[in-house]
Amino acid sequence: MNTTNEQSTQYKSGFQRAIYRFSRSPLSIIGLVIILVISVVAIFAPFIAPYPKDAISAVHFGNSFQPPSLAHLFGTDEVGRDVLSRVIFGSRLSLKVGLVVVAISVLVGVPLGLVAAYVGGAWEVVIMRMTDVFLSIPPLVLALAVAAVFKPNLTNSMLAISFTWWPWYVRLAYGETLSIKEEDFVEVCESVGASKFHIMFKEILPNMASTLLVKVTLDIGYAILMGASLGFLGVGAQPPTPAWGTMVSLGRVHLSRAWWLTTFPGLAIFLTVLGSNLFGDGLRDLLDVEMER
Amino acid sequence: MSQHILDIKHLQVWFHTIDGVAQVIQDLELSVEPHKTVGLVGETGCGKSVTAKAILGSLSVPPAEIKRGEVIFWNQDLLSLRVKQRKQLLKQSMSYIPQDPMASLNPVFTIGQQMVDLIKWHKYANIGLGGLLGLRGWTKNKPARKTALQLLDYVSIPAPEKIVGSYPIELSGGMRQRVLIAMALVGDAQFLIADEPTTALDVTIQKGILNLLEERIEEMGIAILYITHNLGVARRLCDKICVMYAGNVVETGPTLELLEDPVHPYTVGLIDSVPKLTKESYVGIEGTLADYLRPPSGCRFHPRCRYAEEICRNTPPSLREIGEHRFVSCHMMENFR
Amino acid sequence: MTPCENLLSVESLYKAFFGKKKGLLRTRTPAIKAVNGVDLEVKRRETHALVGESGSGKTTLGKTAIRIYAPTGGTIVFDGRDITHLAGQGLKAFRSEAQMMFQDPTSSLNPRNSIFATISLPLKIHGNISSRQLKVKVEELLATVGLPRQFQYRYPHSLSGGQKQRVGLARALVTQPSLIVLDEPTSALDVSVQAKILSLLADLQQEHDLTYLYITHDLAIVRNIATTTSVMYLGRVVEQAETGNLFSNPRHPYTKALLSAIPIISEEENRHKPAEVTLKGNIPSPSNMPVYCGFFSRCQEKMAECQQVDPALVQVENNHWVRCLRFAHRREEK
Numbered sequence: 001m002n003t004t005n006e007q008s009t010q011y012k013s014g015f016q017r018a019i020y021r022f023s024r025s026p027l028s029i030i031g032l033v034i035i036l037v038i039s040v041v042a043i044f045a046p047f048i049a050p051y052p053k054d055a056i057s058a059v060h061f062g063n064s065f066q067p068p069s070l071a072h073l074f075g076t077d078e079v080g081r082d083v084l085s086r087v088i089f090g091s092r093l094s095l096k097v098g099l100v101v102v103a104i105s106v107l108v109g110v111p112l113g114l115v116a117a118y119v120g121g122a123w124e125v126v127i128m129r130m131t132d133v134f135l136s137i138p139p140l141v142l143a144l145a146v147a148a149v150f151k152p153n154l155t156n157s158m159l160a161i162s163f164t165w166w167p168w169y170v171r172l173a174y175g176e177t178l179s180i181k182e183e184d185f186v187e188v189c190e191s192v193g194a195s196k197f198h199i200m201f202k203e204i205l206p207n208m209a210s211t212l213l214v215k216v217t218l219d220i221g222y223a224i225l226m227g228a229s230l231g232f233l234g235v236g237a238q239p240p241t242p243a244w245g246t247m248v249s250l251g252r253v254h255l256s257r258a259w260w261l262t263t264f265p266g267l268a269i270f271l272t273v274l275g276s277n278l279f280g281d282g283l284r285d286l287l288d289v290e291m292e293r
Numbered sequence: 294m295s296q297h298i299l300d301i302k303h304l305q306v307w308f309h310t311i312d313g314v315a316q317v318i319q320d321l322e323l324s325v326e327p328h329k330t331v332g333l334v335g336e337t338g339c340g341k342s343v344t345a346k347a348i349l350g351s352l353s354v355p356p357a358e359i360k361r362g363e364v365i366f367w368n369q370d371l372l373s374l375r376v377k378q379r380k381q382l383l384k385q386s387m388s389y390i391p392q393d394p395m396a397s398l399n400p401v402f403t404i405g406q407q408m409v410d411l412i413k414w415h416k417y418a419n420i421g422l423g424g425l426l427g428l429r430g431w432t433k434n435k436p437a438r439k440t441a442l443q444l445l446d447y448v449s450i451p452a453p454e455k456i457v458g459s460y461p462i463e464l465s466g467g468m469r470q471r472v473l474i475a476m477a478l479v480g481d482a483q484f485l486i487a488d489e490p491t492t493a494l495d496v497t498i499q500k501g502i503l504n505l506l507e508e509r510i511e512e513m514g515i516a517i518l519y520i521t522h523n524l525g526v527a528r529r530l531c532d533k534i535c536v537m538y539a540g541n542v543v544e545t546g547p548t549l550e551l552l553e554d555p556v557h558p559y560t561v562g563l564i565d566s567v568p569k570l571t572k573e574s575y576v577g578i579e580g581t582l583a584d585y586l587r588p589p590s591g592c593r594f595h596p597r598c599r600y601a602e603e604i605c606r607n608t609p610p611s612l613r614e615i616g617e618h619r620f621v622s623c624h625m626m627e628n629f630r
Numbered sequence: 631m632t633p634c635e636n637l638l639s640v641e642s643l644y645k646a647f648f649g650k651k652k653g654l655l656r657t658r659t660p661a662i663k664a665v666n667g668v669d670l671e672v673k674r675r676e677t678h679a680l681v682g683e684s685g686s687g688k689t690t691l692g693k694t695a696i697r698i699y700a701p702t703g704g705t706i707v708f709d710g711r712d713i714t715h716l717a718g719q720g721l722k723a724f725r726s727e728a729q730m731m732f733q734d735p736t737s738s739l740n741p742r743n744s745i746f747a748t749i750s751l752p753l754k755i756h757g758n759i760s761s762r763q764l765k766v767k768v769e770e771l772l773a774t775v776g777l778p779r780q781f782q783y784r785y786p787h788s789l790s791g792g793q794k795q796r797v798g799l800a801r802a803l804v805t806q807p808s809l810i811v812l813d814e815p816t817s818a819l820d821v822s823v824q825a826k827i828l829s830l831l832a833d834l835q836q837e838h839d840l841t842y843l844y845i846t847h848d849l850a851i852v853r854n855i856a857t858t859t860s861v862m863y864l865g866r867v868v869e870q871a872e873t874g875n876l877f878s879n880p881r882h883p884y885t886k887a888l889l890s891a892i893p894i895i896s897e898e899e900n901r902h903k904p905a906e907v908t909l910k911g912n913i914p915s916p917s918n919m920p921v922y923c924g925f926f927s928r929c930q931e932k933m934a935e936c937q938q939v940d941p942a943l944v945q946v947e948n949n950h951w952v953r954c955l956r957f958a959h960r961r962e963e964k
Contacts, residue, residue: 184738193725206742336820495683500891525893566825577826
């Protein structure tokens with residue numbers, strides 16, 4: 001039997017093509033760069049921040065309300081702390097919120113959606129109706145309620161956001177599973193005797209990975225925004241924690257004479273969400289074309 | 294040659310892709326006489342669709358590039374015309390039956406609406422503001438309606454009045470294909486390109502469509518380039534068959550003669566591969582289709598050919614006449630007759 | 631006929647797909663009777679062809695017969711055992727004995743799994759096997775289907791249609807089944823590739839003692855590879871015979887129409903075809919089938935009685951059964 005002759009043409013791998021196409025889109029590159037920068041800043045915060053102690057509790061009353069200068073690039077706040085250092089440390093908190101919220105949502109929401117769509121029956125009804133219920137809860141209102149009942153802090157606000165975030169992942173996984181399970185290879189696995197668990201998590205899940213990845217990338221930005229909003233409302237991290245949203249809120253009263261207190265944390269939020277959006281969009285365009293092939 | 298309605302000479306089309314340049318069409322030569330049906334037969338990837346698109350002018354020019362060649366239609370080289378001129382010429386005289394009815398019919402408009410739309414486009418040069426505002430209305434256009442019903446009747450659709458009010462999804466595969474044929478006949482084209490019109494259909498339905506085509510083509514005297522991978526279908530409808538391999542026409546000849554007595558090794562292999570009612574053995578063709586990114590040197594079929602010699606590896610052959618209307622592109626076989 | 635001469639036999643098999651309950655009144659959309667009472671026997675080591683066009687139920691029959699779908703009525707006996715109601719562990723064990731090869735090379739392979747993962751999956755499910763043994767087995771199978779060893783590391787998108795079908799075949803063979811149901815394995819392939827796959831299938835049948843249930847609409851293939859042929863229309867078998875006999879002596883009007891519709895490529899083949907028959911008329915909707923003969927609406931040989939009675943499958947000669955009133959006066963029903 002003549003076996004196919006191995007071609008000497010090396011087709012570029014899917015990954016190489018992806019990189020090539022991605023590099024053609026300047027906006028996506030910008031998004032990626034922003035995200036990388038913020039990640040690096042968050043990881044190496046103690047080494048990058050010029051006045052690391054300011055991020056927590058140091059106070060320098062004599063140095064308050066200094067406008068941006070060489071010594072304090074972002075100025076100082078009402079108790080003399082370096083705003084730049086606080087913004088840098090704040091990136092840690094923001095990323096934490098973004099990653100934790102999305103991680104919880106994925107870990108809870110995706111398996112539920114998979115089971116609902118693949119197993120169907122009573123599972124589907126229960127899971128999807130429960131999802132509908134949770135979807136109807138407005139995140140801000142819930143967070144406020146949680147803050148009123150428990151202490152308002154970063155952890156509680158993260159949990160409150162996750163509480164309302166996971167249903168979207170159930171929906172996503174549900175929709176994807178419904179269409180993937182019609183593919184022949186799923187039937188092949190059933191005909192071979194594979195267990196439902198195997199089919200759901202080892203066959204179907206990898207096929208929705210790209211869609212999930214896009215959503216995760218975009219969501220990290222939105223979760224950070226949500227966390228900042230809660231902080232702004234006072235139900236997130238409390239002062240003196242250098243969370244961006246909290247900083248924006250506190251700086252509001254001083255806006256007329258010390259614009260830098262609000263502006264720089266605000267810009268940080270803006271850039272992070274922008275970066276995540278651009279990168280996520282780029283990723284989606286990329287993967288769409290891949291599918292089209 | 295002014296006696297051909299279509300004459301493709303030395304066509305070469307390249308595609309620029311991320312993996313490199315795909316030299317799809319190498320040196321294509323093809324001709325269609327008026328009132329005749331010519332079959333363009335080849336397997337997946339041989340370049341039949343690219344050829345059709347090159348004739349119709351619907352190749353997207355990056356990434357495609359027409360390196361050289363002429364597509365002479367009614368004594369005019371389509372490739373040298375400006376886009377507007379070309380479109381004008383094609384609108385009046387060329388039509389197309391696409392392959393997949395479900396993909397080619399707009400699912401949200403009725404058959405009637407789509408046909409009237411097409412009829413209006415053919416008759417009026419400028420649709421005008423009224424047209425743009427969506428006067429696709431069925432009720433507003435008596436003459437167009439009449440033409441549509443006549444055409445549907447011509448393709449043997451029972452109860453055309455009912456069909457015009459239906460949406461594509463409500464029709465069966467065979468019906469949809471008949472609708473596409475009717476739409477291709479709007480505008481009195483003298484030349485039609487049919488792109489595998491019966492591939493997706495069941496064999497008994499296909500028979501009905503082939504019967505229809507046979508009759509109507511005879512009546513209308515229209516010239517057709519019928520693209521297919523099914524030799525049996527080509528035998529039914531075509532006066533002449535052009536066998537395509539890896540971007541070239543490798544053999545041409547009158548249908549029955551070519552099928553009973555193929556000359557090019559690829560044609561021989563292809564015919565041998567088809568399972569037959571006579572229970573003759575069938576074998577495949579060794580090797581795989583040429584890789585357009587690094588096509589074989591010389592004759593593109595040589596790696597799979599048992600007769601290949603030095604010359605086949607070095608020089609690409611071209612179509613040579615070996616008999617009455619018989620052409621073959623093969624160094625070894627060109628002295629056949 | 632000794633009981634175990636048949637590897638697979640089904641009796642009065644029904645498979646209906648029920649609609650979902652919709653609307654406030656919970657009305658069900660009508661059921662589609664894909665398989666509507668089929669009797670079939672597949673002998674060991676034979677190639678039994680199931681022929682029909684779209685909507686005939688041939689694919690559903692093939693899948694139900696090896697319990698990919700659960701039947702809604704009737705019995706299935708495999709190798710002497712009743713497998714109609716198998717479930718759980720029993721069903722899982724049965725899986726390794728009968729496998730299926732699918733039509734669409736692209737959708738039948740998981741794009742995210744390497745060829746190795748795809749082929750080794752059934753082995754992992756059905757037995758305790760070390761990873762070294764697994765690798766050996768996979769490489770063996772790749773060689774059996776004519777693919778180079780290195781392909782185990784590749785992914786489906788870098789394979790051609792013919793290569794993908796070979797992988798599908800390798801996967802079907804890995805548990806050493808005795809029956810393989812082939813669902814139009816070559817209809818998505820070019821004719822030159824098809825020929826190679828068909829001869830591979832023939833070789834493997836000899837080497838591994840396989841029985842094939844071959845589902846197709848291509849009668850020319852059937853003529854060349856099938857021992858017995860069953861023609862299906864609207865969920866039932868309308869004619870069944872030893873292949874040569876079916877082609878030389880077709881009885882049912884639908885069979886004659888099918889044979890007449892084959893596009894042949896040589897004059898010689900023409901002599902093997904029956905007289906010209908062109909079908910006219912509409913196919914009944916599968917959810918609203920007539921209580922009389924299903925083929926009535928398109929039949930060119932119908933009689934008045936055909937609209938009153940639903941014919942049963944009747945034997946017209948040795949090993950040749952027809953479901954048509956024209957032959958109802960012959961010997962008893964099946």
